[in-house]
Amino acid sequence: MNKRFIFFSKLSLVLVLLVILAGSLVRMTGSGMGCPDWPKCFGYLIPPTNIEKITWKPEKEYGKGVMILYKKSFYNSRKKFTTKEKFDVANWTKYTKHDYTKFSPMNTWFEFINRLIGAIAGLSTLVMFIFSINYFKRNKKIVFFSALIVFSMGFQAWLGKQVVDSNLAPYKISIHMLMAILIVCMLIYLIKKANVKY
Numbered sequence: 001m002n003k004r005f006i007f008f009s010k011l012s013l014v015l016v017l018l019v020i021l022a023g024s025l026v027r028m029t030g031s032g033m034g035c036p037d038w039p040k041c042f043g044y045l046i047p048p049t050n051i052e053k054i055t056w057k058p059e060k061e062y063g064k065g066v067m068i069l070y071k072k073s074f075y076n077s078r079k080k081f082t083t084k085e086k087f088d089v090a091n092w093t094k095y096t097k098h099d100y101t102k103f104s105p106m107n108t109w110f111e112f113i114n115r116l117i118g119a120i121a122g123l124s125t126l127v128m129f130i131f132s133i134n135y136f137k138r139n140k141k142i143v144f145f146s147a148l149i150v151f152s153m154g155f156q157a158w159l160g161k162q163v164v165d166s167n168l169a170p171y172k173i174s175i176h177m178l179m180a181i182l183i184v185c186m187l188i189y190l191i192k193k194a195n196v197k198y
Helices: 002-028 105-135 140-165 170-193
Strands: 067-070 073-077 092-094
Touching: 002 105, 002 140, 002 170, 105 140, 140 170
Parallel strands: none
Antiparallel strands: 067 073, 073 092
16 A cells, blocks of 8 residues: 555556646647636647538537637537527537637647546545555554645646636736646655655
8 A cells, every 4th residue: 555655646646747747838829828718728628630520510519618710709509409491509509618710629628638637636636645544553644645635636626627718817827836846845745654665
């Protein structure tokens, strides 16, 4: 159990550092709005690779929540349906959280990969917390900080949503980055507390 906790605490640290690196690449390439919605990307689990995927078309089937670009605005489908010859606004809800309406496959995939690594990092911290319970009698701080890290990862995901919904408000980006650094510090503290050389 101790070895498993050590492994997942180290893995979590590496993954969180990778998320920070991916986030830096997102920022440097201007890909922060590569996925204009959250947690999905244009309403898909796997994001589109070309603009044709999100452009409204007649006689096409759309799933619920899928995002399209129509007349320089984003819309989400209200239900699963097949379009007719003309655009029927009754089947769509205009996306009003922000007015960003660009599409770049590169930006989309930079942002998607950032989110994907973040999700994997979150799962790793959850597994780390499960194995930390073994320390409960010996060192309650390890269990407490493991739980705090899992909570922080969830909070960090919520902050990421706020960043996207605000169309990259600078102060929200700063808080998002500071939270990532705090998580790294807590993970390093945990590894030291478990007497692990890293």
